Amino acid sequence: MKLLKSILMGGALFFGLSMSAIAADPVKVGFVYVGPINDGGWNTAHDKARLALEEALGDKVETVFVENVPEGPDSERVMTQMALSGADLIFTTSFGYMDPTLNVAAKFPNVKFEHATGYKTSDNMSSYSARFYEGRAIQGHIAGSMTKSNIIGYIASVPIPEVVRGINSAYIHAKKVNPNVEFKIIWLFTWMDPAKESDAAKTLIEQGADVILQHTDSTAPLAAMQAAGNVIGFGQASDMTEYGPSPRVSSIIDDWAPYYIERTKAVMDGTWKSQAVWHGISTGMVGIGEITDAIPEKVRAEAIALQDSIVSGAYHAFTGPLNKQDGSPWLASGETADDGTLAGMTFYVEGIKGKVPN
Amino acid sequence: MDFSALNPVALLASLMIAATPIMLAAIGELVVEKSGVLNLGVEGMMIVGAVCGFITAVETGSAWFGLLGAALGGILISSIFAFLTQVLLANQVASGLALTLFGLGVSAMIGNGYTGIKPPGFNTVNIPLLSDLPFIGPAILSHDPIVYIGILLVILVWYFLNKTKNGLVLRAVGENHDAAHALGYKVIWIRFSAILFGGMCAGLGGAYLSLVRVPQWTEGMTAGAGWIALAIVVFASWKPFRLILGAYLFGGVTIMQLNLQALGVDIGIAYLSMAPYLVTIIVLVMISSNHLRSSANAPGSLGRIFHASQ
Incomplete structure (x- = not known):
């Protein structure tokens, strides 16, 4: 069973690598939301930025999102699922996703993670927040x-x-x-x-x-x-x-749109680096x-x-x-x-x- | 500590409003359980009622039509549960949980596009003379009509279950469906109607949230109220008047908790937030520790599947 699993994982990894080798393949960006996208507040703002990202980069980018994801172990499952289904960059948009993101990021070193409003980072996990x-x-x-x-x-x-x-x-x-x-x-x-x-x-x-x-x-x-x-x-x-x-x-x-566009472009150029940013009114x-x-x-x-x-x-x-x-x-x-x-x-x-x- | 900022009139008034949605849903579930069916889908039926009521009210411009829409929505979704458990004899616990998940999903789908809209409201009841009484007037006698409909419904259910023949038959079905069947009562159809009544009440409770208490539509806005309603039925040991007490106690603790926080009372806020749930658990333990009493009150056939051949 374990052997089978690792063969499958290896296959998936190989497939994923070969896919990303084709330049025309769109960058897949995943979003994890803590509430519904139509709450009129926090989650609506993130989803608006996701749509702006699609608009700005057109068919060079493909986005997926999962809404109403509880903070805690369940979020880890959702992130893992996203990473396994080929996401190149995943934005996790609530404070309580911090440790789950860290855990999943460690399992998928080739996927970039961006966690909102936290303070932990790793080689492939950035944190971003607003003042x-x-x-x-x-x-x-x-x-x-x-x-x-x-x-x-x-x-x-x-x-x-x-x-x-x-x-x-x-x-x-x-x-x-x-x-x-x-x-x-x-x-x-x-x-x-x-x-x-x-x-x-x-x-x-x-x-x-x-x-x-x-x-x-x-x-x-x-x-x-x-x-x-x-x-x-x-x-x-x-x-x-x-x-x-x-x-x-x-x-x-x-307004998360400029940040989401900038970071997705960085993944496309291969210039993405882990960072911790904290922007205020001055950057919009x-x-x-x-x-x-x-x-x-x-x-x-x-x-x-x-x-x-x-x-x-x-x-x-x-x-x-x-x-x-x-x-x-x-x-x-x-x-x-x-x-x-x-x-x-x-x-x-x-x-x-x-x-x-x- | 300065408690003078606490206004007992406002406190009592918001308590009644906070208690109404759970009371409506709970009285429906009480009838369902009295007929021997355990429907854990209250949360799902409430949220479907909330969205159906909201959409109907917005489209027709009338809050009363909204209530009608909520009742129909609740009946419709509960009929799925009734069909599964009474006709196909599916497991009630699993079907009820599935109903909650289904209700949350389907309400999010049909409610899409109705966020950020203000629904038409109800006029508050204004009884000449009585509503002008000091204290009692503003605290108890000048709410929207649904608050009183809820209380009236509880009284009617009490009357139905204890004073009418049909009510006694329904209870007999819940206590021992084989015996009731042997006497010639149509167990399936009695339970089917009880489930639809439960769906209607839960729908009304949900609509109270989306039309009066909040008032707006947001996905997942019931936020566990259906589960509290289920707990209150047990809390009330299946007795209608005790159910009013349970709902008011629950609403009261919720409102007190917020008020004490705003007053800056220096005790753990987490405990205050937990308080309503703790009270429910404590009462559940108290009821269940009295073995005789709980076995005397819980319907004998609760949650058991009935098939005429058995």
């Missing part, structure tokens, strides 16, 4: 300026550094314009569960929040805000303009959706100025003086956070109530 916290700074500024109740709700998803960074960045910038601001944070321990997201938004509204930020994937919180009236929020991952001009007053848009990986008329001109101008200063590099969203939640100093005046600390951020900054769950 969403830059967008959160702008949202925090708008939220702090717009709130009348001084209570800002935050629907947090899964306690990983990326989400904690977002909360901290939003809080710092809300506090800057409005020292009385208070954050109420609800952790849902899921990326998408519309009923729970909706309940969380309603709970925050009942407890006085009039601005709500979300880090979950569906548009359910915006629907709840719309029903309540007088509450504003932001699009997450996708623009979510269907809820504009209010409650959706702006958004963080993930993080887009800021149009700030609508529901926001006064003054606040909009300030938000755009903040965005410009981040793009030019003149300002970093984590600039001292900043203390950690327990009051211990983190950044001295004028000092900016290094990427290492940010990548592993599991603490709140001073002023945020509650604990980061572990």
Whole structure:
């Protein structure tokens, strides 16, 4: 049985090699999604980039995707399947795929892997992520300026550094314009569960929040805000303009298309190398959706100025003086956070109530 | 800790809304199980109801037609299960699980193109005088009509199962199908209709999610509500009124959990999120430890295949 298996594997490998030797053969790119492609948020953004890749490279590229893949062992099976069926490059697009990707990458040294929002890499596995916290700074500024109740709700998803960074960045910038601001944070321990997201938004509204930020994937919180009236929020991952001009007053848009095209081309040229990239607003990986008329001109101008200063590099969203939640100093005046600390951020900054769950 | 931010009126109101979809699905499943059939496809029937209700409501512009569409969708998908288990005598557990997988897939397919749309809504019930009462008015008496339809349905099921002849026959079929058959009752057809009723209720529960509670269509939006409904039936030890209690308890813990988090209560959030499930497990253990009671309440022929020749 074992012999048969290895003969088959060898055959498959040989077949795969001989196939890739023919130059006209399209590069096969696989995508693994954690939710449905029509969630209107995170997964929609990735799939849009996949379609843009097909458009840009035409018949030189062939893409496949699998949606609704749970984080964990099941994802390993899906990736293995993709690699076995001849994918040359595989994008795994959720934090929880990090270790599974690492495992599968070790088994298929000739296949290139790209993992989103993680921090582990290997010879044939890159990691790529976006500096969403830059967008959160702008949202925090708008939220702090717009709130009348001084209570800002935050629907947090899964306690990983990326989400904690977002909360901290939003809080710092809300506090800057409005020292009385208070954050109420609800952790849902899921990326998408519309009923729970909706309940969380309603709970925050009942407890006085009039601005709500979300880090979950569906548009359910915006629907709840719309029903309540007088509450504003932001699009997450996708623009979510269907809820504009209010409650959706702006958004963080993930634009993965340029990266996907660049990396696929690198595989075609044979120049692909393992790397760890972390792009922000300046490269376009993080887009800021149009700030609508529901926001006064003054606040909009300030938000755009903040965005410009981040793009030019003149300002970093984590600039001292900043203390950690327990009051211990983190950044001295004028000092900016290094990427290492940010990548592993599991603490709140001073002023945020509650604990980061572990 | 400052609990003054907790508004008991809002709390009670959101509790009732959170409980309604699982209550609707659970009361249907209760009737199905009382007839001796175990249908594990509640999740699948709910999501099909959610998408059918949503599409019908959007296309007709009426939320009430949406409910009708959801009920028909639920009946249609449950008829597959009824046909498999009652006519072809397939294994109920396997068929039910297959129904859930099928429902999730087929709903994703037909719901494609309906994301990001806002469905028509229901007007909230406004009873003169009563809805204006302090506390009770805003908390209990001014919801959308489905909340009350759910409660009414539970009362009707209780009446049907305990006070009508047909209800007693249905229970007899569930307790001992051979004896019921020997008495001349049509076991297969009684079970077939019970399964369709279960499908209708699950469909309505799903539509409540997509039309009222969320309200929008997203793939996989039931996110396990069907499984909770199944647990509540056992929790209620197959008694309709206890089922209301179970659904409200479950809805209550879910809502409390979110509220306590927003208040910044300093206990493990993971435990809070687990709480509803823990409560269910604890009650399940409590019920099953009382051996006499559980054997007295669980339908005797639950999950067993009936064939007239045996």
